[in-house]
Structure formats: structure tokens, C-alpha cells
Amino acid sequence: MHRTHVKVLEDVLDANGTLARANRADFDREHVTVVNLMGSPGAGKTTVLEQVVRSLPGVRVGVLEGDVKGSFDAERIAALHVPVTQINTDPSFGGECHLDANMVRSAVPSLALGEIDLLVIENVGNLVCPAEFQVGEHARVMVTSVTEGEDKPLKYPLMFRACELALVNKIDLLPHLDFDLEKYLYHLDAVHPGVAHIELSATTGAGVEAWRDWLVEVATHGHVHA
Amino acid sequence: MHRTHVKVLEDVLDANGTLARANRADFDREHVTVVNLMGSPGAGKTTVLEQVVRSLPGVRVGVLEGDVKGSFDAERIAALHVPVTQINTDPSFGGECHLDANMVRSAVPSLALGEIDLLVIENVGNLVCPAEFQVGEHARVMVTSVTEGEDKPLKYPLMFRACELALVNKIDLLPHLDFDLEKYLYHLDAVHPGVAHIELSATTGAGVEAWRDWLVEVATHGHVHA
Numbered sequence: 001m002h003r004t005h006v007k008v009l010e011d012v013l014d015a016n017g018t019l020a021r022a023n024r025a026d027f028d029r030e031h032v033t034v035v036n037l038m039g040s041p042g043a044g045k046t047t048v049l050e051q052v053v054r055s056l057p058g059v060r061v062g063v064l065e066g067d068v069k070g071s072f073d074a075e076r077i078a079a080l081h082v083p084v085t086q087i088n089t090d091p092s093f094g095g096e097c098h099l100d101a102n103m104v105r106s107a108v109p110s111l112a113l114g115e116i117d118l119l120v121i122e123n124v125g126n127l128v129c130p131a132e133f134q135v136g137e138h139a140r141v142m143v144t145s146v147t148e149g150e151d152k153p154l155k156y157p158l159m160f161r162a163c164e165l166a167l168v169n170k171i172d173l174l175p176h177l178d179f180d181l182e183k184y185l186y187h188l189d190a191v192h193p194g195v196a197h198i199e200l201s202a203t204t205g206a207g208v209e210a211w212r213d214w215l216v217e218v219a220t221h222g223h224v225h226a
Numbered sequence: 227m228h229r230t231h232v233k234v235l236e237d238v239l240d241a242n243g244t245l246a247r248a249n250r251a252d253f254d255r256e257h258v259t260v261v262n263l264m265g266s267p268g269a270g271k272t273t274v275l276e277q278v279v280r281s282l283p284g285v286r287v288g289v290l291e292g293d294v295k296g297s298f299d300a301e302r303i304a305a306l307h308v309p310v311t312q313i314n315t316d317p318s319f320g321g322e323c324h325l326d327a328n329m330v331r332s333a334v335p336s337l338a339l340g341e342i343d344l345l346v347i348e349n350v351g352n353l354v355c356p357a358e359f360q361v362g363e364h365a366r367v368m369v370t371s372v373t374e375g376e377d378k379p380l381k382y383p384l385m386f387r388a389c390e391l392a393l394v395n396k397i398d399l400l401p402h403l404d405f406d407l408e409k410y411l412y413h414l415d416a417v418h419p420g421v422a423h424i425e426l427s428a429t430t431g432a433g434v435e436a437w438r439d440w441l442v443e444v445a446t447h448g449h450v451h452a
Contacts, residue, residue: 040266040267040268040351040374041266041353041374041378041381041382042266042371042373042374042375067381068354068381068382068383068384069380069381069382069383070380070381072377072380072381095354095358095384096354097323097354097355124354125353125381126353126354127267128321128322128352129355144268145268145373147371147396147399148267151296151298152268154295154296154298155267155294155296155298155351156295156351157294157295158294158321172402173373173399173403176398176399176402
């Protein structure tokens with residue numbers, strides 16, 4: 001995205017907004033709540049999904065996987081007998097670094113919206129652009145790992161501002177890291193005052209229940225309560 | 227970057243190539259070797275720089291820091307008494323997710339090329355787009371952390387193919403992770419056969435000497451030897 005083409009890119013964003021609203025109308029018509037799951041490569045997006053998708057009381061869940069290439073994450077989710085659709089962003093040029101509303105729109109027909117209550121869209125691993133492209137979602141969740149350092153909210157503020165929930169993942173590694181959790185949470189709150197967060201670990205299971213409860217609440221009410 | 231605008235984006239890439247060649251000509255005229263340092267947010271790009279910039283025998287080094295926002299990394303490098311220039315990508319719209327040749331070109335006048343032998347450009351944390359935008363560099367180094375998982379070369383192949391050296395960082399954490407290093411290296415070699423790699427740890431100092439030697443070699447010869 002090049003500075004001298006800002007006007008063109010604004011047009012792109014407008015087109016994206018139009019398509020996002022069309023997606024949202026489809027989701028609402030079918031009473032499907034949609035969560036856009038974002039974060040760095042390796043933050044643990046697929047893992048935090050694996051932890052909860054099999055056990056969401058009263059909620060039928062489907063997953064849309066976005067990756068530059070391959071279907072590794074989709075296969076992990078499919079192994080849990082959860083319906084999953086894969087979008088690869090690579091045919092365009094060298095791989096898009098985010099999902100946009102048009103890509104999600106192209107996947108809608110394969111999503112069987114009538115058979116699910118909650119759709120989780122796992123975005124391409126990236127702390128910048130996914131936050132710029134709404135895809136029709138009702139809520140955004142961002143996963144960061146404590147291995148990424150305390151400074152990330154200050155360096156990638158748009159992503160941290162765009163989310164309704166921040167998952168702080170891999171907290172089992174804290175004893176082995178030079179990472180100050182209080183400082184991270186202070187930076188998070190500075191960038192996005194009052195945003196909800198959950199501290200998680202796939203290894204110990206810490207926080208998994210709170211994360212599951214949050215998804216069930218969102219799926220039930222169709223939006224995030226303050 | 228939107229599918230329906232591929233043509234426009236190809237024009238952007240051509241403009242980028244022209245500017246990258248202009249940057250390269252400036253660097254060559256001043257006998258400055260330029261390394262483009264890329265990787266995910268939190269992979270440890272600044273830390274691997276901190277480990278070596280003070281002790282590169284016979285090499286005067288300068289650093290160009292690219293971030294969406296802030297100058298946290300630049301301050302860390304400046305504290306080591308290494309000349310550093312900051313580029314922020316945020317004024318454009320919501321933050322560019324990579325450096326491009328034009329941004330680097332705008333920084334060239336402040337770089338004092340006559341006073342350095344090696345310029346390291348630390349790119350924005352991102353495993354996708356930085357690999358698509360050459361900035362005039364002689365070599366590309368990619369940092370991944372073992373906390374990111376073994377599948378990254380398969381999911382972000384362009385980045386892993388674009389680099390001349392892969393730094394595998396935070397290996398001190400291996401005992402606490404479910405990470406198969408052999409598998410990661412197998413995937414790396416599948417995507418980019420024969421690419422050099424160095425296993426690193428800022429905590430134990432493992433690999434720091436090899437990384438320093440690699441930089442000195444590149445700075446001395448102006449390119450990467452096979």
C-alpha cells in the first residue's frame with residue numbers, strides 16, 4: 001500500500017465497507033454471530049480455538065480459516081469435527097496479508113449459515129492490516145502471546161484498539177521470560193481503555209473457561225456487552 | 227490490497243522497483259552494504275540487533291528502524307551509541323504494514339552513508355508484505371522465534387524464500403515448548419532449499435558469534451556468499 005495511491009486505497013476501503021455490510025446482513029438474517037480472530041503469526045490463534053470449539057454449550061460453531069497458503073489450521077479444526085472452510089490469499093500477488101470482506105463474501109455460500117449459531121473467522125497472522133478491513137463481523141478478538149513483548153500495544157495500536165477482547169496467551173511461559181505482565185496490561189489499557197482481557201494457557205488450561213464463556217455470551221446475544 | 231485492484235498494485239510494485247534500484251545505487255556509491263531485517267512482531271528483531279551492533283570488528287554500523295508508530299526500538303539502539311533513524315508508517319492510513327523503497331528513500335538524506343559500512347534496516351513486524359517490497363538492500367535476514375511454531379515456513383513461504391539467512395531465535399525456550407526444531411528446519415529447507423540458518427538465544431548467547439560473523443562477512447564483501 002503505497003503513499004502516492006492513498007486515494008485509490010480509500011476507494012478500496014469503501015468497497016470493502018459495502019461488502020462488509022452485505023456480509024453482515026447475511027449473517028444477521030441467518031442469526032449467526034461472527035467473531036473475527038486476529039493476531040501475530042504464532043500467537044496461538046488456532047490453539048485457542050481448538051481449546052473451546054468442541055465444548056460451547058448450546059452453540060453450534062463453524063470456522064472460516066484465512067491463510068496465505070495451505071490448510072494446516074483448517075485440518076486441525078476439522079479433526080475436531082467442526083465445519084470449516086479455508087480461504088487462501090496467495091493467488092493475488094505474493095499473498096494478501098489479511099482477509100477482506102470480498103474474500104469472506106466469496107466463502108459465504110460454502111458456510112452453511114443455517115446450521116450454525118457462531119462463526120469464528122481466523123484471520124491471516126498479522127498485527128496491522130486485518131484491523132483495517134472489516135469483514136462483517138460482530139466482534140473482534142485479538143490474540144497476543146507473552147513471548148511477543150510488552151511493547152506491542154504501543155507499536156501496533158490500531159489492532160489493539162479495534163478489538164473487543166484481548167487474549168493474552170502462553171502465560172505458562174511467564175517464569176521463563178523477561179516479560180512484565182502488569183506493564184503489558186498498562187500499555188493495553190492506555191491504547192484501548194477498559195478493553196476486556198483474558199489470560200490464557202493451552203498448557204495449563206488457565207483462562208479457557210472464561211474464554212469459552214465469553215464466546216457463548218457473544219453467540220447468545222449477538223454482540224458484546226460492555 | 228484488494229483483488230479487483232491488482233493492476234494498480236502492479237504499478238505500485240513497479241514504482242517500488244525503480245525506487246529500490248535508486249536506493250541501491252546510492253548505497254553502492256557510498257560502499258554501504260544494506261541488510262533488510264524482517265520477521266513477526268515480537269520475534270526478537272531488535273534484540274538480535276542489540277546483541278551485535280556494538281561489536282562488529284572493522285565495521286561501522288547504522289540502523290534504520292521501521293515501525294507503524296513510536297520509536298521504542300530506535301531508542302534501544304540509540305542507547306548503544308549506534309546511529310539510528312526512525313521511519314513511522316502511520317500517517318498514511320491506519321499504518322502501513324511494511325517499509326517500501328520510497329519510505330527508505332525519504333530517509334536516505336539523514337543516514338550519513340559516508341560514515342557507515344553497514345546499514346541494517348529493521349522492517350515492520352510482519353511475515354507477509356515486507357518480503358514483497360525490496361528497498362534496495364543487498365541481503366535479507368528473517369527472524370522467527372521458536373514460540374511461533376514449526377509450520378510458519380509452510381504458511382508464509384514468500385518470506386522464507388526471500389531471505390538469505392534465517393535466524394531461529396529464543397532457542398533457550400525449547401525445553402518449555404512443544405516445538406520440534408528438526409521439523410521446523412525440514413519445513414524451512416522444503417520452502418527454501420539450502421538457505422543458511424543460525425539458532426540464537428539472547429538469554430544464553432548461543433549463536434551470537436555466528437550471527438556477528440555473518441554480518442561482518444556481508445559488510446566486508448557487500449553480498450552473501452553461497
